[in-house]
Each structure stands twice: as structure tokens, then as C-alpha cells.
Amino acid sequence: xxxxxxxxxxxxxxxxxxxxxxxxxxxxxxxxxxxxxxxxxxxxxxxxxxxxxxxxxxxxxxxxxxxxxxxxxxxxxxxxxxxxxxxxxxxxxxxxxxxxxxxxxxxxxxxxxxxxxxxxxxxxxxxxxxxxxxxxxxxxxxxxxxxxxxxxxxxxxxxxxxxxxxxxxxxxxxxxxxxxxxxxxxxxxxxxxxxxxxxxxxxxxxxxxxxxxxxxxxxxxxxxxxxxxxxxxxxxxxxxxxxxxxxxxxxxxxxxxxxxxxxxxxxxxxxxxxxxxxxxxxxxxxxxxxxxxxxxxxxxxxxxxxxxxxxxxxxxxxxxxxxxxxxxxxxxxxxxxxxxxxxxxxxxxxxxxxxxxxxxxxxxxxxxxxxxxxxxxxxxxxxxxxxxxxxxxxxxxxxxxxxxxxxxxxxxxxxxxxxxxxxxxxxxxxxxxxxxxxxxxxxxxxxxxxxxxxxxxxxxxxxxxxxxxxxxxxxxxxxxxxxxxxxxxxxxxxxxxxxxxxxx
Amino acid sequence: xxxxxxxxxxxxxxxxxxxxxxxxxxxxxxxxxxxxxxxxxxxxxxxxxxxxxxxxxxxxxxxxxxxxxxxxxxxxxxxxxxxxxxxxxxxxxxxxxxxxxxxxxxxxxxxxxxxxxxxxxxxxxxxxxxxxxxxxxxxxxxxxxxxxxxxxxxxxxxxxxxxxxxxxxxxxxxxxxxxxxxxxxxxxxxxxxxxxxxxxxxxxxxxxxxxxxxxxxxxxxxxxxxxxxxxxxxxxxxxxxxxxxxxxxxxxxxxxxxxxxxxxxxxxxxxxxxxxxxxxxxxxxxxxxxxxxxxxxxxxxxxxxxxxxxxxxxxxxxxxxxxxxxxxxxxxxxxxxxxxxxxxxxxxxxxxxxxxxxxxxxxxxxxxxxxxxxxxxxxxxxxxxxxxxxxxxxxxxxxxxxxxxxxxxxxxxxxxxxxxxxxxxxxxxxxxxxxxxxxxxxxxxxxxxxxxxxxxxxxxxxxx
Numbered sequence: 001x002x003x004x005x006x007x008x009x010x011x012x013x014x015x016x017x018x019x020x021x022x023x024x025x026x027x028x029x030x031x032x033x034x035x036x037x038x039x040x041x042x043x044x045x046x047x048x049x050x051x052x053x054x055x056x057x058x059x060x061x062x063x064x065x066x067x068x069x070x071x072x073x074x075x076x077x078x079x080x081x082x083x084x085x086x087x088x089x090x091x092x093x094x095x096x097x098x099x100x101x102x103x104x105x106x107x108x109x110x111x112x113x114x115x116x117x118x119x120x121x122x123x124x125x126x127x128x129x130x131x132x133x134x135x136x137x138x139x140x141x142x143x144x145x146x147x148x149x150x151x152x153x154x155x156x157x158x159x160x161x162x163x164x165x166x167x168x169x170x171x172x173x174x175x176x177x178x179x180x181x182x183x184x185x186x187x188x189x190x191x192x193x194x195x196x197x198x199x200x201x202x203x204x205x206x207x208x209x210x211x212x213x214x215x216x217x218x219x220x221x222x223x224x225x226x227x228x229x230x231x232x233x234x235x236x237x238x239x240x241x242x243x244x245x246x247x248x249x250x251x252x253x254x255x256x257x258x259x260x261x262x263x264x265x266x267x268x269x270x271x272x273x274x275x276x277x278x279x280x281x282x283x284x285x286x287x288x289x290x291x292x293x294x295x296x297x298x299x300x301x302x303x304x305x306x307x308x309x310x311x312x313x314x315x316x317x318x319x320x321x322x323x324x325x326x327x328x329x330x331x332x333x334x335x336x337x338x339x340x341x342x343x344x345x346x347x348x349x350x351x352x353x354x355x356x357x358x359x360x361x362x363x364x365x366x367x368x369x370x371x372x373x374x375x376x377x378x379x380x381x382x383x384x385x386x387x388x389x390x391x392x393x394x395x396x397x398x399x400x401x402x403x404x405x406x407x408x409x410x411x412x413x414x415x416x417x418x419x420x421x422x423x424x425x426x427x428x429x430x431x432x433x434x435x436x437x438x439x440x441x442x443x444x445x446x447x448x449x450x451x452x453x454x455x456x457x458x459x460x461x462x463x464x465x466x467x468x469x470x471x472x473x474x475x476x477x478x479x480x481x482x483x484x485x486x487x488x489x490x491x492x493x494x495x496x497x498x499x500x501x502x503x504x
Numbered sequence: 505x506x507x508x509x510x511x512x513x514x515x516x517x518x519x520x521x522x523x524x525x526x527x528x529x530x531x532x533x534x535x536x537x538x539x540x541x542x543x544x545x546x547x548x549x550x551x552x553x554x555x556x557x558x559x560x561x562x563x564x565x566x567x568x569x570x571x572x573x574x575x576x577x578x579x580x581x582x583x584x585x586x587x588x589x590x591x592x593x594x595x596x597x598x599x600x601x602x603x604x605x606x607x608x609x610x611x612x613x614x615x616x617x618x619x620x621x622x623x624x625x626x627x628x629x630x631x632x633x634x635x636x637x638x639x640x641x642x643x644x645x646x647x648x649x650x651x652x653x654x655x656x657x658x659x660x661x662x663x664x665x666x667x668x669x670x671x672x673x674x675x676x677x678x679x680x681x682x683x684x685x686x687x688x689x690x691x692x693x694x695x696x697x698x699x700x701x702x703x704x705x706x707x708x709x710x711x712x713x714x715x716x717x718x719x720x721x722x723x724x725x726x727x728x729x730x731x732x733x734x735x736x737x738x739x740x741x742x743x744x745x746x747x748x749x750x751x752x753x754x755x756x757x758x759x760x761x762x763x764x765x766x767x768x769x770x771x772x773x774x775x776x777x778x779x780x781x782x783x784x785x786x787x788x789x790x791x792x793x794x795x796x797x798x799x800x801x802x803x804x805x806x807x808x809x810x811x812x813x814x815x816x817x818x819x820x821x822x823x824x825x826x827x828x829x830x831x832x833x834x835x836x837x838x839x840x841x842x843x844x845x846x847x848x849x850x851x852x853x854x855x856x857x858x859x860x861x862x863x864x865x866x867x868x869x870x871x872x873x874x875x876x877x878x879x880x881x882x883x884x885x886x887x888x889x890x891x892x893x894x895x896x897x898x899x900x901x902x903x904x905x906x907x908x909x910x911x912x913x914x915x916x917x918x919x920x921x922x923x924x925x926x927x928x929x930x931x932x933x934x935x936x937x938x939x940x941x942x943x944x945x946x947x948x949x950x951x952x953x954x955x956x957x958x959x960x961x962x963x964x965x966x967x968x
Binding site for chain 1: 751753842905940
């Protein structure tokens, strides 16, 4: 072209913002917006469409948080709407564009919530951001608790529960067999979610060896979610000290009432040797679990952290029992550093717990959580409540590592934070965000589309296209902006990207 | 160049005040002491005024200037050089009567009527005034003995002028030889002008008497001239529209190109609310020297954001306000999802019965790296060729480092299928050039696979 040389650009690797724009490499952009990558081409990003029908009902507004909620039969969404005028947060359950249950939980001051699915149920913890000196921290709402929702549209109920009331009477039954001597008997209620209450209605009875035992005026629970009641007993007590809670109690085989209405159970025979399943640990459990700022699962245990009264607190449930958290042995001992525990994730059999500026690990040693050894992994890098990549089924790993949003950048974590970080190419952009707003960051990974979505503190999206590889140089970054601010994202049904937008 | 603005203040305020003065008809009453021994027992204070501004019997009027008309005229970066206050007094009349007995010996004494002082703004900043000329009437008497000084002050008119010339550094408070805007607002909101009657007496022995006066003051045409300049004037920059109704979220900052080369106001950054925006930020649609089109970041839509600009320069740093943008918000919130086949954004419309509305995907664009040769010579960019498909109109712009130099080049009509890579002519000269590519209308989309920018060395350097 008239001795003009051609400057050819046929490779496009996304945004580059490190230092002066003159430093932009040949195959990168010094500025961009609403562009996506496919192969070696760049094109206008995907458009967005409304996800709820405007004909079925008034679609939800003021969206603050969305989670994919995998039920037993389908995937669905849990959606938090927050009205700043009334300071009320409302969680709705959206099944499809035409069907929603609303509200399932309403709380004053709930600007965010933590969620983890377990056995088809949703465990929900309301939390918010609070000023802590010059910093902003996320903690569970004051005087609030962990809730469990069964997915049917009924209101979420408080998890765990109190022991059943007094009133049970024990008498000798028909001919049978028991071990002679003084025994303590009690009642443990069981909810639909499998939670076992502390033993209640404790009473003593001296067994007659040639007779079974019968139980009358068995109290019913005021909790309508109770579906079963179990009778528990001690072994023979030689010198009773008067403290009924001071003895080991065990579930009596076969002594279960499968409802919350029957008030008697007759003619139960057992020997002390049959008492194998311990129920004493139930005395130590929380009857109401304080709300925290994060929830996760580790080895079949529910992990909750950063309560309002103690933001260093991390609670761990019994294995397979998400609502059974011991007040004695279910606490992880974290070393305070002035910042709250903020997130946790399981990776390669280790539980990593973060603060905004540090990361520590705990490993299940087969014993109670309070005995798990703590290892400081990083004393400078951590993340906030939504800063670890999520997946469709809320697992925390997809390709053998975690992706974590730290103050330094978006990092690959495989037991340590890898350097350079994934966001190395857009370091100037990342460092321009206000650190006090990092609680707004959320990372969501769509494995099928090979996209990493980051909800930024300025409430637009940073999209990382990793079709060429999930590493610092191969990832292609693009900002995606919208007319309205984006607060949250979720991926449902394998690869369906959901955005939650606010008014302003 | 100094700019002079004439602020015409409503004179009814000052006339009303004058009426109050008259209506109260202050009887200046007896001297502070029954004996004419002045303020202290004993001999009169030599040269000391029997009455002074603000003392018993004097009226004091405080007039608060209404700056609501003033502040829009004077930008916050203005340098105030001179302020001139003029008051036209049309008719001052009344009587002053001084009866008493003065002891002996007594030096000459003077009765003075007139305007005495400016209590605020700081009278030490006054560089010239005709206060001394405001002795409207005076009389003298000599004692000892009885005296009776009656004075009928007939109608008179005077032009009172008070000048604050900061270029003279009055009172040493203006080393830069100008007053800044903040000081102007803080000190020139209210004017405390005291006028009344004073008797200045000499020394000597005790006496007694009464002093009374009543005056009638009419004034008109109070004006304040403020002479100022502004090193970075935002005059000429317009913002359209000044009111947005969502989902419309685009504004344009524009001004006419300069008449002379000296006027070279380029915007370096725009600040919307708390968000600073530069040329390569995602919110920008078009950035040239005198036209900037951008979207309002959604994080700044909650309160009507101030639009401020930072100019390229060395004397002044910081943001200068342009306007406060009025935003009529709309509830666009809700749950959305991506649709790879959609070329628009479909949003909820809740203005009435909920429905949906389609809007353009907010200005998709990209800016390539800077093309140059190894020696950073001055290059001529003659055009671009692009493998691109899509729909709508593809805009292109050549930009230099920091967007100091820009050229909008021809548009391409996009086609979904195309066997040609269209060439777009340009005539851009700079040491380095980058290509900015974008679409901006609803339903438009682009798919770019290859870009070729043609350039050659033109000169080895700029004139030294």
C-alpha cells in the first residue's frame, strides 16, 4: 500500500493493563469492553435476557445474592432481594421462570447470606458487612442463626433445636428382660433433617429384671419439624449422684416412635450390653447455631465461620450431621490477627480457612475438630466470603486447584498461592479497586464455556476466557459492563449463567 | 485576561435597612458618662471619639449578600483579583443636635456624621475607599461653657466606593496577589457596614450634654464587581443531556475547538461521582480532544453524580466541576442470564405493568496496542484493512499515546457474510498509533478476526 508496511494483528489475547499503555503487547488490547473471545476472533459479548417471566408474577428486584441450589429432583436458585429503604432482606426460591416460592426467609439487616446444600436441603446463614475501625468486615447477623430449608416452599426454620420437655413416666412393662438396677431414661427428638436434640425429659427408674419397661406421657415436641422421638437410657448406675446429665446415655435399640404425637411406648426389653450407640454427646451440641459469614462442607461436615460475637470462630459439625455442632469439640482454634475468618474451602482433603489477609489449613485427623492441627499457609494473602471459585454443585474444585480473589489479584491456589497470579496482565485494573469493597467480589467458574466470571467491587464483570489454558499468559481478560449494576452470579444446569442485578 | 462580572444586588435590602435605621430613629442618647469625662473618669481622652462605631446610639446594619446568582458565574478555580463595591446614596438628611456644657480648657471638637466603617469583609483588605469623604457634615465648637450645635443635614447624594485590590496584597494576606474562591465565599457573603454619628472631642474638663440625631438614608444601585480569571476555564464545555432517564445512560461532553492555539483545554480524565474515567476505561464510547461520550457507571447512579473534569496542564491539578447530572432512575434490577445468540440486552421494564425492553449492549470496543517502528519515528498511518463480519456500523478511530492526537476514520457497514476485508482510509500522523474499534447502536455486533494497519516512516522527529 504505497510502501506502507502492514502492521498485522491476528491474535487477540484480551485486555492488558500494566503500566503505561505503550507496554501493551502486540496481541493484547490496551482498552476494551463487552468483548468475548472465540478461537482467534473477538466479537461482541453475549446479550442478556430476563430470567423470570413478567407474565407469571412480578419478577424479583434488588438482587443481592444468587446461589445454585441443587435439589433432589432439579436445580434451582436461592435469591436474596434486599430493600435498602426498609433494611429487609428476603430470600426466595426460584424453580423456573414461572415458579418461585417467596419468601422462604426474611430478616432485618440481611444484605447477604451464606449457603451450602446438604442432602437436598439448603443451609442458610444471614450475614452483613460491618465497620471495624477503618476496615469493613463480614459477620453473621447479630442474634441470628443458621437456618435449614427443605425446598418445598415452606419457610426456612432455625437449624438444630432444643431438647424435649419433661414429663415422661417410666414403669415396668409386660414380662420381658432388663438389667436390674437404677437407670436414667430420656427422650431425644429427631427432625426431618435428621437433627438429634439433646436428651430431655430425663427421669430415673429401677428396672425389674423379669420385666420390660414401658414409657408413658412421652412429651411431644413443640417443633413441628420433629418426625421421630427416640428413648435413650443409661447403663445401670450403682451410686447415683442426682445429676441426670452426668451419665452416659445410649439409644435403646427399637425404642423409637416414628411421629411427634404418640405419647406412649410399651414393653421395651433390652440389656445394658445392647446399649452401644452413644447419645451423650448430644448434650454438648448447640441447640441454636449462630449465624456466620461463610458455609462450606468438609468431609461431610458443615463448616461455619465468623459469627457476630466472635469473628474468629469456626464451627464444624459432626460427620454426616450438619446441625450437630459441639460447643466443646466442634470449634477450630484459629489464631486472631485482628481480621475475621472470611471463607473456607476443601481442597485435596485439607480444609483451608482464610481471612482477608491470610490463609490457614486444618486436616481431619479422624478425631474431633478441636484436635485438628493448624498450619499457617500464607500470612499475607486471603480472601473475603465469595472470593473462592464455585461450581454447579457448589464443590470447590474443578480442575485440581482453587481460584481465589486476593488483594494481590486472582490467584491459582494449589496448596499455596501461585505467582504470577492469573490477573497479572490486568494488575493495574485489579489494584484500582477499593479494598473495602472486596467483600462484593464473587468468583464463578463455568467449566463448559471455559469462562471465569468475577463480579468486581464496581459491580461489573471481569470475564476470564481460559479456552487456551488456565494460566497467567493464556487467559484472556475482558470487562463486561451493563446498564445496571451486577451484584452476583451463579452457574446452574451445567452451563447456564445467571446474573443478579440491583437498582443502583 | 481578567473577567469582570457585574453582580447586581437587589437594593431593596439596603433600602429597607436604611428605613429601619430611620424608623428606629436612634436617639443617640447621653454620653457614656454623665460627666463629659469621656470613657473614663477624669479628663477627656485626647483625640478620642466620644462615640465610635458600634457604641451606644449607633445603628449598625449587616447586609447579607445573596450569592445564589454569583456562584454559578464564578468557577471554583477562579482567582479573584479585585472586588469593587459601589453604593449610590441618594439623599441623606436629618438632624444632629449636640447640647451641653463643656468644661475648660477645651480644644476644638468636631461633630461628624457619615459612614464610618466596614466591619466585614475584613476592613484591612480595603485598598481604597472614600470613607474619609463621607463626612457629610461637621461642626465645631469650643469650650468651655454651654454649647448647642444643631445641624440640619440636607439631602445629599454620594457614591460610596470600596475597593479590595488583592494585587496590592493588602494586609499581607495575598502573597499570590489574588484571592482564591474559597476565601471569597467565606468572606464576602455578608457585608457589615456601620454608619452613624461620631463626635470627636479634645481634652479637658468634665462637662455634660445630650446628643441626638436622626437620619434618613436612601440608597440604590448597590453593585459588586468581581474581577477574576481562571487558568482552566470550563466555559465552553457543555454536557448533554443534563438529565438522564434510565436505561439511557450516555452523556456527551463537548466544546467548540479553540480559536487560537493558546486555548488548548484537553480533558485528561472525567470524574463521574467518585469514579475517575480515562480514555481506555470500559465506560468510554468516544474520546477525542473536544468530544467525549461515555456511559454513567452503574455504581454512580444512586445519587445525582457530579460531573468533573481534569485538564491536561501544569499549573493546576485536580478536578473542576462541570454540572450535577440529574438521573431519573428506573428499576432495571432482577435475575438475568446470558444468551449467546442475543445481540441486545433485554431488561425488565417496571415503569408500569412489568414488561421487558431492549437496549444496546453498552458500546463494545477494543483498542489495539500501539504500532510504531523500532526508532519511534513519526509515522504516517494511511488506513486499515479488517476481516470483520457482523451487523450494523463499525466505527474506527486512530489514537496516539494518551489520546492527545485522534482521528476518526471512515465507518464500515457490517455484513454477516463477507468475502472482502474492507479498507478504510486514514491520514494519521504520530510516533505511535493504535486503532480503536467499536459499535454503538442497538442490535449491532461485530466479529473481528484480523486487522492490518498500514503505516510508514514520515519523519525522523519533531522540530526541535
